[in-house]
Amino acid sequence: MPYRIGIDVGGTNTDAVILDDQLTPIAKIKTPTTADVTTGIYQAMSLVLNQTTLDRSQIKYAMLGTTHATNAVVERKRLNQVAVIRIGLPATSAIKPLTGWPEDLKNAIGNMQYLIHGGHEFDGREIASLDEEAIRSIAQKVKGKATSIAVISVFSPVSNEHELRTAEILREELGEIPISLSHEIGSMGLLERENATVLNAALVDVAKTTAQGFIEALAREGIQAKVYFGQNDGTLMAVEYAVRYPILTIACGPTNSIRGASFLAKTRNALVVDVGGTTTDVGVLVNGFPRESSMAVEIGGVRTNFRMPDLISIGLGGGSVIRLTESEVTIGPDSVGYRITEEARVFGGNTLTTSDIVTALGKAQIGDPQKVRDLDRKQLEPVYAQMIALAEDVIDRMKTSAEPMPVILVGGGSVLLPDELRGASEVLKPEHLEVANAIGSAIAQVSGQIERIFSIDEYGREGALNLAKEMAVQEAIKAGANPETIEIVEVDDVPLAYLPGNATKIRIKAAGDLAL
Incomplete structure (x- = not known):
C-alpha cells in the first residue's frame, strides 16, 4: 500500500500527517490555521514533509479535510452567482425560493429565482408537464450573469425525470455550466432540499479553486498523488466528485476526528470527545462511522436537510477565555484560538485561558508553568471542576441510554480533561490523539449514499433494497472507491404509510477502499 498524506483544517x-504503507504515522505537525485557510494548508504540508527523508514519489494519496466551503458561506465571499429554477407550478408558489435566507447571502449569490410548470406528486404522477420553452427562456436571461445553476423539482427524490431533462436543455443552451440537481443532494422536504441545492451551486468555484490550489501545492513539493476531499460522513470523495458536491465537505472536520479516533483506539462503537482550541465536539461512533443527525441543520443562517453528522459543540477548548469575578466564573465561549501562543498567560500573554488553569493546577504542562505560579489554586479548583462538568454534561446528552460507554479523547486540547469522566465506562487517550483529525482524513474510505422512495408494489421489498444497494455502490465508485472492496455499511428502511403503492423510503450507504 502506498504512502499517504492527510491534512485537516x-x-x-x-x-498534517504522513502515514506509511501500514497506515502508521511517520510524521505529524500542528500549525496555526491562517485567516485565508490556504496558506495554513501549504505551511502544514511543507513542515510535515520536512520531518521525514521519505522519497516523495512514494506518496500516492493526498487527503484534505477543509473548512473552505463553510467559511465561504459564513463570510459570504467567493460564492457563485446562482440561477435558482424551481419546477412545480401551478403548485409551490406560496413560498418563494430563498425565503428565510439572510439578505446579504441572497445578494451574494445574485438573487435570481424562477418558477416554472412541472414537477411530480408524492406518488410519481406529474403535477404538470415540464415547460421546456420557459427553461430555454430562463437560459437566455441568465446567460453571462449566472455562473452556476440550481434545479429543484417537487418530489424529485420520487421522480427525477424533470430535473434531468431541465439539465439537458440548460446544457444545450448554455454549454458546460455547473448544474446542481436537488435529487442528488437533499432528501424529501422541498424547501430544505432547495436550500441545500442552492448552497451547493454557490460553492462550486470555491471547491474548484481549493482543489487546484491543493494539487499545485503538492506538485511544488514534488508529489504526484491522487487527491481526495473529506466528506461530512467520515469518508472521502475524489476531486471531480468534490467539485460537483462541495456542500458535502461542510462539517468534515469533526467527522475526520471521529474516524481517526476509531482507528487509533481500535474501537468501532464509542463516544468521541474532540477538544480543539476553540470548541469541544462530541459525536458518536456507530460501527466505525459517525452517527448521522436526523435534524434539519442550519448553515450560515440557511435551513437545510442534507446529511450531517450528529454532533454537539460547546465553547470549551484549549484557548477558551476564563473570566473570574467574585460572584461567578465564565468559561468561553470566546477563545484566543490560534493566537494562544501570544495571548495565553503560560506563553507570556495577559489572557487567562483553560490552558493556564490546567497548567497552574499541575494537570498538564502547556507553555511555561512559572508564568502562572501566582494564580490561587483554591480559586482555580472550582473552575477546573466546571470545565469537567461541561464535558460530562455533553457526554450525557449524546448517549442514547443511561449505561456508561467508552469515551475516546482526541484533539490537541484533550489534556484539559482527566482520565475518568462521569458516564464513561473507560476514557481512552490513544497515541497520536492530537492529530486524530488528520489521521481520520488519511485513513478514510470512499463512500456513496442514496436516499429514495421506492414502491414495494412495483419492485417488492427485496427488489427495492437490491436496487437501492446497487445505486449506492455506483455512487461509491463515482466518488473514487475500488469496486472490489465496496461493502454496504448502513441500511435504513422506513415504510411510508401515507403514500400509495406501499411506498418505503430507503437510505443506503456503501463504502470501499481507495481505487488504486
Whole structure:
C-alpha cells in the first residue's frame, strides 16, 4: 500500500500527517490555521514533509479535510452567482425560493429565482408537464450573469425525470455550466432540499479553486498523488466528485476526528470527545462511522436537510477565555484560538485561558508553568471542576441510554480533561490523539449514499433494497472507491404509510477502499 498524506483544517490549528504503507504515522505537525485557510494548508504540508527523508514519489494519496466551503458561506465571499429554477407550478408558489435566507447571502449569490410548470406528486404522477420553452427562456436571461445553476423539482427524490431533462436543455443552451440537481443532494422536504441545492451551486468555484490550489501545492513539493476531499460522513470523495458536491465537505472536520479516533483506539462503537482550541465536539461512533443527525441543520443562517453528522459543540477548548469575578466564573465561549501562543498567560500573554488553569493546577504542562505560579489554586479548583462538568454534561446528552460507554479523547486540547469522566465506562487517550483529525482524513474510505422512495408494489421489498444497494455502490465508485472492496455499511428502511403503492423510503450507504 502506498504512502499517504492527510491534512485537516480546524478553527485553531491545521494538522498534517504522513502515514506509511501500514497506515502508521511517520510524521505529524500542528500549525496555526491562517485567516485565508490556504496558506495554513501549504505551511502544514511543507513542515510535515520536512520531518521525514521519505522519497516523495512514494506518496500516492493526498487527503484534505477543509473548512473552505463553510467559511465561504459564513463570510459570504467567493460564492457563485446562482440561477435558482424551481419546477412545480401551478403548485409551490406560496413560498418563494430563498425565503428565510439572510439578505446579504441572497445578494451574494445574485438573487435570481424562477418558477416554472412541472414537477411530480408524492406518488410519481406529474403535477404538470415540464415547460421546456420557459427553461430555454430562463437560459437566455441568465446567460453571462449566472455562473452556476440550481434545479429543484417537487418530489424529485420520487421522480427525477424533470430535473434531468431541465439539465439537458440548460446544457444545450448554455454549454458546460455547473448544474446542481436537488435529487442528488437533499432528501424529501422541498424547501430544505432547495436550500441545500442552492448552497451547493454557490460553492462550486470555491471547491474548484481549493482543489487546484491543493494539487499545485503538492506538485511544488514534488508529489504526484491522487487527491481526495473529506466528506461530512467520515469518508472521502475524489476531486471531480468534490467539485460537483462541495456542500458535502461542510462539517468534515469533526467527522475526520471521529474516524481517526476509531482507528487509533481500535474501537468501532464509542463516544468521541474532540477538544480543539476553540470548541469541544462530541459525536458518536456507530460501527466505525459517525452517527448521522436526523435534524434539519442550519448553515450560515440557511435551513437545510442534507446529511450531517450528529454532533454537539460547546465553547470549551484549549484557548477558551476564563473570566473570574467574585460572584461567578465564565468559561468561553470566546477563545484566543490560534493566537494562544501570544495571548495565553503560560506563553507570556495577559489572557487567562483553560490552558493556564490546567497548567497552574499541575494537570498538564502547556507553555511555561512559572508564568502562572501566582494564580490561587483554591480559586482555580472550582473552575477546573466546571470545565469537567461541561464535558460530562455533553457526554450525557449524546448517549442514547443511561449505561456508561467508552469515551475516546482526541484533539490537541484533550489534556484539559482527566482520565475518568462521569458516564464513561473507560476514557481512552490513544497515541497520536492530537492529530486524530488528520489521521481520520488519511485513513478514510470512499463512500456513496442514496436516499429514495421506492414502491414495494412495483419492485417488492427485496427488489427495492437490491436496487437501492446497487445505486449506492455506483455512487461509491463515482466518488473514487475500488469496486472490489465496496461493502454496504448502513441500511435504513422506513415504510411510508401515507403514500400509495406501499411506498418505503430507503437510505443506503456503501463504502470501499481507495481505487488504486
